[in-house]
Amino acid sequence: MEGRPTLSDSLLDVRMRHRVGGVALDVEFGLTAPWTVLFGPSGSGKTTVLRAIAGFVRPAEGRIVKGGDVLIDTAAGEFVPAHRRPVRSAAQTAWLFPHKTVRWNLVYGNGWTTKPVDGMGVAEEVMSLFRLRELADRMPADLSGGERQRVSVARTVVSARTFRGAVCPLLLLDEPFTGLDAALRDELVIGLREWLGLWKVPVLSVTHDLGEAFQLGAEVIKLADGRIVEQGQVEVVLAEERRRLLERLRAE
Numbered sequence: 001m002e003g004r005p006t007l008s009d010s011l012l013d014v015r016m017r018h019r020v021g022g023v024a025l026d027v028e029f030g031l032t033a034p035w036t037v038l039f040g041p042s043g044s045g046k047t048t049v050l051r052a053i054a055g056f057v058r059p060a061e062g063r064i065v066k067g068g069d070v071l072i073d074t075a076a077g078e079f080v081p082a083h084r085r086p087v088r089s090a091a092q093t094a095w096l097f098p099h100k101t102v103r104w105n106l107v108y109g110n111g112w113t114t115k116p117v118d119g120m121g122v123a124e125e126v127m128s129l130f131r132l133r134e135l136a137d138r139m140p141a142d143l144s145g146g147e148r149q150r151v152s153v154a155r156t157v158v159s160a161r162t163f164r165g166a167v168c169p170l171l172l173l174d175e176p177f178t179g180l181d182a183a184l185r186d187e188l189v190i191g192l193r194e195w196l197g198l199w200k201v202p203v204l205s206v207t208h209d210l211g212e213a214f215q216l217g218a219e220v221i222k223l224a225d226g227r228i229v230e231q232g233q234v235e236v237v238l239a240e241e242r243r244r245l246l247e248r249l250r251a252e
């Protein structure tokens, strides 16, 4: 179709089959937008798709290619381990260094690809973005669950921005705004989208929150029972969910 991005422009192409729990995943999609949301009910396989892209799950069958680099091709016996992929991911559960401050976690918690000094300025910027400055000297044990999650996502954002590779890494965020109050989430979504757009860091995030998907105004991939139902602009793909939600709110 004229004017539409083609698969060859895609940031990432994913084709995979994998059985996890009671779900038989069978998906094929390409990412072309700066921010794409994987949307679906709990247990539909969203996290497993993210983990396969990151290299933490080895699909039974499939091929994942990022910007021309093959990350896995089961038919060809190729598999790039997680630590060598141009991908940075924040899981649903926040894993922080428990004996180090928030600032330390952001600056130094980025693994061998980043020299600590390089991350310093970026970490300070990201702390402001995530409203973490006043928590910078706290230990993880002295944070709420929502705050810990915010630190974990912020650390991954720092890590993506300071990534030392020839290409920009893909940022994978699994329910990044869960546990935040609505006002803070609004602020963060707007600020983060703008900041990542500025640095051209593409994002694939997971949510089952309709409000979040609309707020991100992103391209949406709708997943159900391990299959892709539809991919496209949020207003089109989630129109029915939105209609049902509005109906329910009106009835209350």
Ligand SMILES: Nc1ncnc2c1ncn2[C@@H]1O[C@H](COP(=O)(O)OP(=O)(O)OP(=O)(O)O)[C@@H](O)[C@H]1O
Pocket: 020, 021, 022, 023, 040, 041, 042, 043, 044, 045, 046, 047, 048, 049, 208
């Ligand atoms: N390691 C595992 N062993 C067995 N079953 C698993 C494992 N990981 C996930 N599952 C199951 O596989 C299915 C898909 O899980 P997945 O975490 O990918 O779903 P999800 O869409 O991300 O769910 P949620 O929104 O609740 O996080 C679920 O039924 C889950 O219980």
